[in-house]
Each structure stands twice: as C-alpha cells, then as structure tokens.
Amino acid sequence: MTAAVFIDGEAGTTGLQIRDRLLKRGDIRLVQVDPARRKDPAARREAFAAADVAILCLPDAAAIEAVALCEGLPTRIIDASTAYRVNPDWAFGFAELSAANRARIAGAARVSNPGCYSTGSIALLAPLVAAGLIAADAALSINAVSGYSGGGKALISEFEEGTAGAHFVYGLEHKHKHIPEIMAHSGLTRRPIFVPSVGNFAQGMVVQVPLHLPKGQTAGEYHAALAAHYEGARFVRVVEGDSLLPRINPERLNGTNVMELSVHAGPEGDRVVLLATLDNLGKGASGAAVQNLNLMLGMEEGAGL
Incomplete structure (x- = not known):
C-alpha cells in the first residue's frame, strides 16, 4: 500500500525532519504545493484533497485555518501545533499513554501531536498518578532543558549567530503552552510549576521531576x-538510574524516536528525581508524528524511525 501524505509547513524545523523521514520510504508518496502557490488557499485545499493524511507543521492560528480548509474532505490530520492538544474530539498522539489511546490514534481522523516537554512530563507522571503513587493534586515542579531547535527559526538564528548566550531559563510567567496538556493527560488537577530552559546545543532534551516521597513509598515502587x-x-524504555550516572547527556538519544525514563533516589530514600531523556525533534516532535502516521495508516509502527 502506498499512502499520500501532505506536509503543510514542510519548510519549518519539524516539517523538514518529517519530510526527510518520509522521503526514504517506498510506501509514502508526498503531495506538494508549487512554492509559488504555497499561500494560496485553493492550492492548499487541492493538496489536502489529494492526501490520505495531512501533517500540519504550523503555528496555532495557521493550523486552525488549515483544519477549516479541510472541511468536507476525507483527509485525516495530524497537527503538530498546540491548538488541539486538550480538545477531546482529537486523539492525543502519545501512543504509549495507554492501549486505548493507541487504538484511538489508529482509528482517528484527527490526531494532535504532543509537545516535546509534555511528552517527557506525561510519560513520567501519567503512570504514577494512575498507580496512586503521585496524588492528582500534588504540588509538583517540573524542570527541563532543551536544545535550541525547539524554538523555531528565530531562536535557531540567535544561537547560530552567537547572540543568544550559552543558556537561558524562561516560562517564568507560569503560562507555558505545554502546561494544559501536561495536566490533562497526566491526570493532574493542580497546576505544576514548570520551568524550562534552553542550552547551546541543537537537539536533545532532559525533563526532570524532583519529588519528596510520602512516608512508606520507595524509589523502587516508582x-x-x-x-x-x-x-x-x-x-519508551525504563532504565536503571545508576546506569546513567554521573552525568546525564541531553543529546544522547538524538536522531532516534526513543525516550528513556529513569528514577534517581536520594541516599536517605526519602526523595527521587524522575528523568525523561529524548530528542526534542524525535519522540518530541517529528518522530512522534511519523509514529502516529504509521499507526493511522496501519503500517509497521517503526517504519522510517
């Protein structure tokens, strides 16, 4: 079976990486718009109509416009923006969240790709909240560092031109766009404190959740x-925390669709740090989109990854 796929916004960082993964495959045919007409709504609707699945790599407002352009078409959509990640009418594209979620993605007409930071956060928190080890209303802090490629063309230019500095912390307004999806898909009822940062490296990410353990809990249970x-x-692999010491390299899974999770216990046994390591452009973006595409098309899940 050969499937037709249209990447709307293929010139951006995420779109380019998705395109590169799909160009190597014989079971995917890319639908493209003449560059001279790429902003022409009629030309884009023609491309949507010619595709079995469209992948939107656009800002939120543009993604909403693109979905409207598809009205009345049978085209299935994967959206990489923030626009639909907490919309109950859209499947949330983290297949490993549950067997039911994987099945929903496979049959969905509309799938919202998770954010990079939220992929790591949800992967750590959702199973622990479901198991009752972390209360839904727990007071949580989430820290993270990402490569600069997640910030788009403007931030990439700053780092490549040497004007961004070595590292910076942001999101201190407590309004980061990933917080709603972290809460919605982890089962949290209390808003976590989320403090991300960006380092002077292109790709890679570590998400950290430090916790004081309630009396009677152990790191082994986590x-x-x-x-x-x-x-x-x-x-998604769960690895022994000691195997990663003494330093955790956020770039170590670059170029893969793999995310590794680990639990790091304090010497007194009363606290842990939970870590998720992933490529922010792999399992955190383009790789996840291709994985979801494979599930939707009934293809081998790891094809192209």
Missing part, C-alpha cells in the same frame, strides 16, 4: 510502576 506501564513499548 521504577516498578513505570516499567510495568511501558513493558513491551518499542520507543
């Missing part, structure tokens, strides 16, 4: 709950 949830998962 590891066991994560390992049980992701048993058999191809792209």
Whole structure:
C-alpha cells in the first residue's frame, strides 16, 4: 500500500525532519504545493484533497485555518501545533499513554501531536498518578532543558549567530503552552510549576521531576510502576538510574524516536528525581508524528524511525 501524505509547513524545523523521514520510504508518496502557490488557499485545499493524511507543521492560528480548509474532505490530520492538544474530539498522539489511546490514534481522523516537554512530563507522571503513587493534586515542579531547535527559526538564528548566550531559563510567567496538556493527560488537577530552559546545543532534551516521597513509598515502587506501564513499548524504555550516572547527556538519544525514563533516589530514600531523556525533534516532535502516521495508516509502527 502506498499512502499520500501532505506536509503543510514542510519548510519549518519539524516539517523538514518529517519530510526527510518520509522521503526514504517506498510506501509514502508526498503531495506538494508549487512554492509559488504555497499561500494560496485553493492550492492548499487541492493538496489536502489529494492526501490520505495531512501533517500540519504550523503555528496555532495557521493550523486552525488549515483544519477549516479541510472541511468536507476525507483527509485525516495530524497537527503538530498546540491548538488541539486538550480538545477531546482529537486523539492525543502519545501512543504509549495507554492501549486505548493507541487504538484511538489508529482509528482517528484527527490526531494532535504532543509537545516535546509534555511528552517527557506525561510519560513520567501519567503512570504514577494512575498507580496512586503521585496524588492528582500534588504540588509538583517540573524542570527541563532543551536544545535550541525547539524554538523555531528565530531562536535557531540567535544561537547560530552567537547572540543568544550559552543558556537561558524562561516560562517564568507560569503560562507555558505545554502546561494544559501536561495536566490533562497526566491526570493532574493542580497546576505544576514548570520551568524550562534552553542550552547551546541543537537537539536533545532532559525533563526532570524532583519529588519528596510520602512516608512508606520507595524509589523502587516508582521504577516498578513505570516499567510495568511501558513493558513491551518499542520507543519508551525504563532504565536503571545508576546506569546513567554521573552525568546525564541531553543529546544522547538524538536522531532516534526513543525516550528513556529513569528514577534517581536520594541516599536517605526519602526523595527521587524522575528523568525523561529524548530528542526534542524525535519522540518530541517529528518522530512522534511519523509514529502516529504509521499507526493511522496501519503500517509497521517503526517504519522510517
């Protein structure tokens, strides 16, 4: 089977990486718009109509406009923006969240790709909230560092031109766009404190959740709950925390669709740091989109990854 795929916004960072993954495949045919007409709504609707699946790599407002352009068409959509990540009418594109979620993605007409930071956060928190190890109303802090490629063309230019500095922290207005999806898909009822940062490297990411353990809980229980949830998962691995010490390299999974989760215990046994390491352009963006595409088309899940 050959499927037709249109990437709307293929010139951006995420779109280019999706295109590169799909160009290598014989089971995918890319639908493209003449560059001279790429902003012509009629030309874009023609491209949508010619595609089995369209992948939107656009800002939120433009993604909403693109979905409206598809009205009346049978084209299925994967949206990489923030616009639909908490919309209950859209499947949330983190297949490993649950077996039911994986099945929903496979049959969905509309799939919202997760954000990079939220992929790591949800992967750590959702199984632990479901297992009762973390209360839904717990007071949580989430810290993270990402490569600058996640910030789009403007930020990439700053770092490549040497004007951005070595590292910066942001999101201190407590309004980061990933917080609603982290809450919605982790089962949290209390808004976490989320403080991301960007380092002077292109790709890679580490998400950190530090926790004081309630009396009677152990780090081993956290590891066991994560390992049980992701048993058999191809792209999410739960690894022993000690195997990663003494330094965690955010770039170590670059170029893959793999995310690794680990639990790091304090010496007194009363606290842990949960870590998720991933490529922010892999499992955090383009790789996840291709994985979702494969599920929607009934193809081998890891094709092109």
